[in-house]
Amino acid sequence: MSIRERLSGNEAVANAMRQINPDVMSAFPITPSTEIPFIFSSFAANGEVDTEFIPVESEHSALSAAIGAQAAGARSLTATSSCGLALMWEMLYVAASNRLPIALALVNRTLSGPININCDHSDSMGARDSGWIQIYSENNQEVYDNFVQAYRIAEHPSVRLPIMICQDGFITSAAVENIELLEDKEVKEFVGEYCPENYLLNSRQSQSIGPYAVSAYCMEAKRAQLEALKNAKQVVLEVAEEFAGISGRSYGLFEEYRLADADYAMVIIGSAAGTAKDAIDQLRADGQKVGMLKIRLFRPFPGEEIAAALKNARVIACMDRTESFNSQCGPLGAEVKNALYNAGQAPVVINYVYGLGGRDVAVENIASVYADLIGIDKTKDAGEKYRYLSLRD
Amino acid sequence: MAIDVNKITETIYWTDITEGCKIEASGNSKLFNTGDWRVDTPVFIAEKCTQCLLCVPVCPDSSIPVNNYKRADFDFAHCKGCGICAKVCPSGAIEMKMGER
Numbered sequence: 001m002s003i004r005e006r007l008s009g010n011e012a013v014a015n016a017m018r019q020i021n022p023d024v025m026s027a028f029p030i031t032p033s034t035e036i037p038f039i040f041s042s043f044a045a046n047g048e049v050d051t052e053f054i055p056v057e058s059e060h061s062a063l064s065a066a067i068g069a070q071a072a073g074a075r076s077l078t079a080t081s082s083c084g085l086a087l088m089w090e091m092l093y094v095a096a097s098n099r100l101p102i103a104l105a106l107v108n109r110t111l112s113g114p115i116n117i118n119c120d121h122s123d124s125m126g127a128r129d130s131g132w133i134q135i136y137s138e139n140n141q142e143v144y145d146n147f148v149q150a151y152r153i154a155e156h157p158s159v160r161l162p163i164m165i166c167q168d169g170f171i172t173s174a175a176v177e178n179i180e181l182l183e184d185k186e187v188k189e190f191v192g193e194y195c196p197e198n199y200l201l202n203s204r205q206s207q208s209i210g211p212y213a214v215s216a217y218c219m220e221a222k223r224a225q226l227e228a229l230k231n232a233k234q235v236v237l238e239v240a241e242e243f244a245g246i247s248g249r250s251y252g253l254f255e256e257y258r259l260a261d262a263d264y265a266m267v268i269i270g271s272a273a274g275t276a277k278d279a280i281d282q283l284r285a286d287g288q289k290v291g292m293l294k295i296r297l298f299r300p301f302p303g304e305e306i307a308a309a310l311k312n313a314r315v316i317a318c319m320d321r322t323e324s325f326n327s328q329c330g331p332l333g334a335e336v337k338n339a340l341y342n343a344g345q346a347p348v349v350i351n352y353v354y355g356l357g358g359r360d361v362a363v364e365n366i367a368s369v370y371a372d373l374i375g376i377d378k379t380k381d382a383g384e385k386y387r388y389l390s391l392r393d
Numbered sequence: 394m395a396i397d398v399n400k401i402t403e404t405i406y407w408t409d410i411t412e413g414c415k416i417e418a419s420g421n422s423k424l425f426n427t428g429d430w431r432v433d434t435p436v437f438i439a440e441k442c443t444q445c446l447l448c449v450p451v452c453p454d455s456s457i458p459v460n461n462y463k464r465a466d467f468d469f470a471h472c473k474g475c476g477i478c479a480k481v482c483p484s485g486a487i488e489m490k491m492g493e494r
Contacts, residue, residue: 099413160412198417206419213414216403221414223407 002180002247009140009172010035012179013079013105013165016147018043019187022103023074023194026054026065030084031117032169033107037079059084063091063102070100071209073199075151077102081169082109085123089130095162096131097225098210101154102162104132105147108270108321109169110357118358119169121269122322125331131225133163133232134299138255138273140177143167145249146296148182151191152239158231168271170358186246229300236297253302255294256309258284262291264373265313267306267336269295270321272354272361279366290370295332303339310340315348315373319389321355328386348382354389365390398424423471427454431474433489437466441486448478448487 007015014036017025025044027037037053044053052069056062059080066076080088085106095102110120124134133153137143146165154163167173182190198205213221233253240251255273258280259265268276273294283290293309310316318337320330329337333351340347352369355361369389376382396411398418411417446464449457456472458465479487 097413099415198415205417208416208419209413211414211416214403217405217410217414220405220407220410224410224412227407228412 002182005179005181006176007140007144007179007181008035008174008176009137009143009167010107010174011039012140012144012181013147013167014039014043015181016144016187017077017105018049019182019184020075020148020151020191021049021188022051022077024052024054024066024069024076025078026056026062026069026076027078027080028056028059028062028084030059030081032109032119032173033079033081033084033105035173036105036107059087060091063088063095063104066102067091067095067098067100070095070102071098071199072201073196075155075194077104079105079107081107082111082117082123085127086111089127092127092130092132092162094210097221099160099225099228100162101151101160103147103150103154104162104164106164106166107169107173108166114357116357117169119171119271120321120356120358121166122356124164124166125320125322125324127164128299128331131161131229132299133159133161133229133236133297135163135165135236135297136269136295137165137167137172138271138294140167140172140175141179141249143172144179144181145243145247145251148187148190149239149243149251151194152242153232153235155194156231156235156239157197159228159235161225161228161232166270171271180247182247190243190246233297233300233302251296253297253305254309255296257292257294259291259293259309259313261289261312263289263312263314263377264291264317264370265310265315266290266292266317266319266366266369267295267310267332268292268319269298269332272319272321272366275361275363276366279363279370282363283367283370288370288374290373298332298335301335301339303335303342306336307339307343307345310336310347311343311345313347315350315377316340317369317373318349318351319369320351320353323353323356333386348376349385350376350382351386352389353387359390361390426470428456428468428470428472431469431472433474433476433491434469435467435472435474435476435479436488436490438486438488439466441484443484443486445483447481447483451477451481453477
């Protein structure tokens with residue numbers, strides 16, 4: 001039986017954590033993710049979980065403590081945002097290369113500067129090449145569901161990599177929505193006990209973690225790590241299928257919204273996908289063949305599947321909620337164009353930067369993107385392919 | 394899954410390397426021949442050596458083997474050629490030579 005609730009995105013994640021009952025949480029507060037350790041620490045203090053809660057002195061220490069705990073054999077997690085993730089940078093790579101399946105609840109917030117506390121994806125997009133699995137969520141239900149699935153993906157024997165479950169700062173983290181929670185028992189059964197094959201505190205089998213790898217080993221180590229990340233794609237699908245069995249809610253590598261016959265497609269990540277669905281419904285009512293592909297799994301990037309899903313689209317908009325400062329594309333634009341090129345597809349792709357620093361994204365803003373795409377198709381003139389949406393100029 | 398540490402060598406394929414380069418054994422550092430990092434090489438002149446053994450405890454890599462209270466020639470599979478032994482030797486029994494042995 002599911003439980004109907006009204007929760008903010010942060011409350012939803014904290015409740016998923018409570019139901020999972022992990023061994024160790026280390027965290028340092030930062031807006032807009034502060035509520036997650038704040039709520040969870042009260043669960044720990046009230047004895048609702050058995051978790052050792054470590055209030056550390058910085059985010060670098062938060063992830064370091066999680067790494068140490070996970071290496072010792074404990075199911076560990078942390079939560080952060082923005083500059084907090086930036087301060088974890090060094091340790092992100094250590095967690096991934098040491099193959100430690102830590103879960104991180106990321107509440108996306110822009111990186112300074114200009115200093116700003118609101119949503120964009122510059123924090124997690126900067127960390128996209130650190131070797132972590134990255135899953136993005138559109139709304140509170142999705143971030144809850146994704147967090148419940150996180151350890152099953154990360155701890156799978158063919159994967160064993162850390163996982164970042166991302167949601168949009170304030171837009172979902174602070175907004176209260178209707179949500180369906182699973183029973184505590186259902187979550188515990190689904191996630192299961194953490195039983196690592198080996199761990200530092202195992203007295204029966206000694207182990208060294210993080211040894212120095214000279215040049216003769218480093219490339220082989222990275223290639224093996226890549227294979228584990230690639231394996232995550234299949235595991236994400238398997239775990240989603242099992243999750244659908246207990247929740248009735250289906251997830252894939254990405255979500256297609258009225259995409260199959262769409263001439264004009266948008267690829268987007270996070271909460272703005274919900275706004276895009278409204279815009280699509282309005283435009284479809286006017287007879288426009290528009291659709292959307294919403295990214296769920298960004299690392300590993302399911303390039304072949306995305307190229308196949310976009311094969312009928314004539315003009316595509318890639319929506320990046322971050323600026324890459326390379327002057328030609330954002331990270332999503334780069335990935336999608338790479339996937340299309342490798343698949344031998346050459347539609348017109350316009351890359352938009354939108355929603356930086358919490359800039360509102362309304363239905364009419366998304367509709368203006370589709371109007372651009374339709375105009376480009378009619379005039380056969382793409383014009384500038386790297387654009388800013390809703391910029392005053 | 395523990396694998397035979399002797400199989401982790403510089404010719405290992407990426408498909409065989411341990412998960413996260415973890416080493417599931419203890420006391421195995423001598424299996425990794427780090428002596429090829431060496432630039433300068435100590436030369437042991439046995440006839441000048443008084444077996445005072447002052448060189449032994451200062452070696453950072455335990456590369457001076459001792460049997461029956463007598464030191465033997467260097468363990469060049471692990472000696473990095475740092476030269477500390479040559480500095481502490483009161484008898485001139487260790488000379489540093491440029492280049493690999």
